[in-house]
Amino acid sequence: xxxxxxxxxxxxxxxxxxxxxxxxxxxxxxxxxxxxxxxxxxxxxxxxxxxxxxxxxxxxxxxxxxxxxxxxxxxxxxxxxxxxxxxxxxxxxxxxxxxxxxxxxxxxxxxxxxxxxxxxxxxxxxxxxxxxxxxxxxxxxxxxxxxxxxxxxxxxxxxxxxxxxxxxxxxxxxxxxxxxxxxxxxxxxxxxxxxx
Amino acid sequence: xxxxxxxxxxxxxxxxxxxxxxxxxxxxxxxxxxxxxxxxxxxxxxxxxxxxxxxxxxxxxxxxxxxxxxxxxxxxxxxxxxxxxxxxxxxxxxxxxxxxxxxxxxxxxxxxxxxxxxxxxxxxxxxxxxxxxxxxxxxxxxxxxxxxxxxxxxxxxxxxxxxxxxxxxxxxxxxxxxxxxxxxxxxxxxxxxxxxxxxxxxxxxxxxxxxxxxxxxxxxxxxxxxxxxxxxxxxxxxxxxxxxxxxxxxxxxxxxxxxxxxxxxxxxxxxxxxxxxxxxxxxxxxxxxxxxxxxxxxxxxxxxxxxxxxxxxxxxxxxxxxxxxxxxxxxxxxxxxxxxxxxxxxxxxxxxxxxxxxxxxxxxxxxxxxxxxxxxxxxxxxxxxxx
Numbered sequence: 001x002x003x004x005x006x007x008x009x010x011x012x013x014x015x016x017x018x019x020x021x022x023x024x025x026x027x028x029x030x031x032x033x034x035x036x037x038x039x040x041x042x043x044x045x046x047x048x049x050x051x052x053x054x055x056x057x058x059x060x061x062x063x064x065x066x067x068x069x070x071x072x073x074x075x076x077x078x079x080x081x082x083x084x085x086x087x088x089x090x091x092x093x094x095x096x097x098x099x100x101x102x103x104x105x106x107x108x109x110x111x112x113x114x115x116x117x118x119x120x121x122x123x124x125x126x127x128x129x130x131x132x133x134x135x136x137x138x139x140x141x142x143x144x145x146x147x148x149x150x151x152x153x154x155x156x157x158x159x160x161x162x163x164x165x166x167x168x169x170x171x172x173x174x175x176x177x178x179x180x181x182x183x184x185x186x187x188x189x190x191x192x193x194x195x196x
Numbered sequence: 197x198x199x200x201x202x203x204x205x206x207x208x209x210x211x212x213x214x215x216x217x218x219x220x221x222x223x224x225x226x227x228x229x230x231x232x233x234x235x236x237x238x239x240x241x242x243x244x245x246x247x248x249x250x251x252x253x254x255x256x257x258x259x260x261x262x263x264x265x266x267x268x269x270x271x272x273x274x275x276x277x278x279x280x281x282x283x284x285x286x287x288x289x290x291x292x293x294x295x296x297x298x299x300x301x302x303x304x305x306x307x308x309x310x311x312x313x314x315x316x317x318x319x320x321x322x323x324x325x326x327x328x329x330x331x332x333x334x335x336x337x338x339x340x341x342x343x344x345x346x347x348x349x350x351x352x353x354x355x356x357x358x359x360x361x362x363x364x365x366x367x368x369x370x371x372x373x374x375x376x377x378x379x380x381x382x383x384x385x386x387x388x389x390x391x392x393x394x395x396x397x398x399x400x401x402x403x404x405x406x407x408x409x410x411x412x413x414x415x416x417x418x419x420x421x422x423x424x425x426x427x428x429x430x431x432x433x434x435x436x437x438x439x440x441x442x443x444x445x446x447x448x449x450x451x452x453x454x455x456x457x458x459x460x461x462x463x464x465x466x467x468x469x470x471x472x473x474x475x476x477x478x479x480x481x482x483x484x485x486x487x488x489x490x491x492x493x494x495x496x497x498x499x500x501x502x503x504x505x506x507x508x509x510x511x512x513x514x515x516x517x518x519x520x521x522x523x524x525x526x527x528x529x530x531x532x533x534x535x536x537x538x539x540x541x542x543x544x545x546x547x548x549x550x551x552x553x554x555x556x557x558x559x560x561x562x563x564x565x566x567x568x569x570x571x572x573x574x575x576x577x578x579x580x581x582x583x
Contacts, residue, residue, distance in 0.1 A: 040369070041373075041376070041378055042378070044363070059236075059237075059240055060236055061236070061237070062236040062237050062366030062367075062368060062369065063237075063366060063369075064236075064237040064239040064240060065237045065238050065239050065335065065336050065364055065365075065366050066363075066364045066365065066366070067239075068238075068239050068268065068336065068337055068364065069337050069363070069364040093247060094247060097243065097244065097247065097249060102239075102243075
C-alpha cells in the first residue's frame with residue numbers, strides 16, 4: 001500500500017504500551033501514516049494539526065467527549081463521524097465497545113477500508129487487556145509470596161514451629177476456611193500487629 | 197423475582213437519587229437488582245445505553261434529546277421517566293478573570309446581567325490589547341453547561357462563538373485546566389466548582405440558579421423501545437428513585453446521603469464537599485466566603501423528579517439558537533416527548549398535578565413559550581440560528 005492510499009490515523013491513548021502495540025499492528029498491516037497522541041491538553045488542536053481520516057480512542061479516556069465537539073464545529077478538519085453512526089454492523093460495534101476502543105471516521109471514507117482497521121484494533125486491544133491481566137496476576141502472586149513469608153516468620157516465632165510446619169498450618173487453615181492462603185497470611189500479620 | 201439491571205452513571209452529585217436508590221436499598225425493595233457502572237465520558241454513557249449494554253443511564257438532559265433527534269450521532273429515541281436533578285451547576289472563574297470582572301462590575305455581583313455586562317467590557321478590553329480571547333470550559337456540546345454559559349454571556353452582548361472560545365472538557369480535567377491556564381473559566385456540576393475553590397484557584401461567580409431559577413439538568417434515561425417492553429421495570433425504577441430523592445432531601449439524612457455518595461466507587465470525593473452541594477451552602481471564594489441558596493440543587497423537592505416537557509422544549513430551543521439544529525414543529529414534538537411525565541405519574545399511580553410546574557425564571561428575555569419558540573428566539577440579539 002502506498003503512502004497516498006494509506007489513510008492518516010490518529011491514536012489517542014494515554015497508555016504508551018497499548019498505543020505502541022496498536023501502532024505496530026497497523027504498520028504491519030500496511031497503514032504507514034499513524035500518529036500517536038498521548039497528551040490530552042489542547043487535544044483538538046493537536047488533531048487538527050494532523051488532519052486525520054480516522055481517529056482511534058480508548059473508551060476509558062474521558063477525552064472522548066472532547067472529540068464529540070468536532071461534530072459541532074469542524075472548520076479545520078474534514079467533518080468526522082462516529083463509528084456508531086453506521087448501525088448496519090452491530091456485531092463489530094459491540095465487539096469494539098467490549099474491547100474498549102472507539103473510532104471516529106471522516107465522512108466519506110469507505111466502509112471496506114475501515115473494517116480491517118477496526119478488527120485489528122479490537123484484537124490488539126484484547127491482546128493488551130490479556131497482557132495487563134497476566135501482569136496483575138503475577139504482581140499479586142509476588143505480593144502474596146511476600147505476605148506468606150512474613151506470616152510464616154510470625155508463626156515460627158510465636159508458636160516455635162519450623163518453616164515447613166508454619167507453611168502446613170497456613171495451608172490447612174486456608175483450606176478449612178475456604179480462603180486463599182494469602183488472605184490467611186494477611187490476617188495473621190494484621191492480628192500480630194494489633195497485639196503488639 | 198428480582199430484575200437485574202445495568203445502569204451507567206458519571207460521578208457527579210446529581211446522580212444522587214440513582215446511587216442512593218441502589219445503596220440504601222430502595223431499588224432492592226422494588227425488586228430491582230441494579231449494578232451501577234461508573235463511566236468516564238458522556239459519549240460512553242450514551243453509546244452504551246444506545247447499543248443496549250446499559251438498561252438505563254444517568255444522562256445529560258440535552259443528550260437524551262439529541263439522541264432522540266439524531267443530532268451529532270445515531271438516532272435512538274430515548275425516554276426519560278425521572279428527572280435526576282434541577283440546577284446544580286455553577287460558573288467558576290480564575291482569580292485573574294475574577295479580578296478583571298470585579299474591576300468592571302457596576303451593581304450587584306450576584307446579578308447575572310451585571311456580570312455579563314462586566315464580561316463584555318473585559319472581552320472588549322482584551323481585544324483592544326490584542327490579548328487571546330477568553331476560554332470557557334464546558335462538558336459537552338449537548339449540555340446544560342454549554343447552554344447556560346451561552347445564555348448568560350449573550351445577555352451581556354458577548355457572542356459565545358465569536359468573542360470567546362468555548363471548549364469541551366471532561367469534568368475531572370476542569371480544575372487542572374483552570375490551574376494551568378488552559379481555560380479562564382468553566383461551567384460544571386458538583387463537586388468540581390468546590391474543588392477549585394478549595395484549591396484556591398477559582399471563584400464561583402454564579403450558581404446556575406442565578407441564571408435560570410429552574411433548569412432540568414440530568415435525567416434517568418432508557419431507550420424508548422425498552423420502556424415500552426418493560427413498563428413494570430420502568431415504574432419500579434421511578435418509584436425507587438422517588439423514594440431515594442425524598443430520603444436525600446430530608447435534612448436529617450444529608451450526612452448519611454453525603455457519606456453514601458462519597459464512597460470511592462461512587463463519586464469518590466470528600467463527603468463534606470458533597471454535603472455543601474446538597475445543602476446549597478458553598479464556599480465561593482478561596483478567602484472562605486460562603487454563599488447559600490435554597491435552589492442550588494433540587495433532587496426531589498418542588499416536584500424536581502417529575503420530568504417537565506416544557507423544559508425539554510427550552511433545551512431544544514437552545515439547540516436551535518446556537519445552530520445545532522434547525523427549528524421544526526416535529527423537532528419540538530420529538531424533544532418534548534423525551535420527558536415522560538406520563539410514565540412518572542403512572543409509576544406513582546397518581547393524576548398529573550393541577551398546578552403546572554414552576555417556570556424557568558430566566559434572568560433575561562421573555563417568558564418561554566414552547567408553542568412559540570420562533571417568537572421567543574427572535575427576542576434575543578445574539579444567536580446562530582436562521583429564521
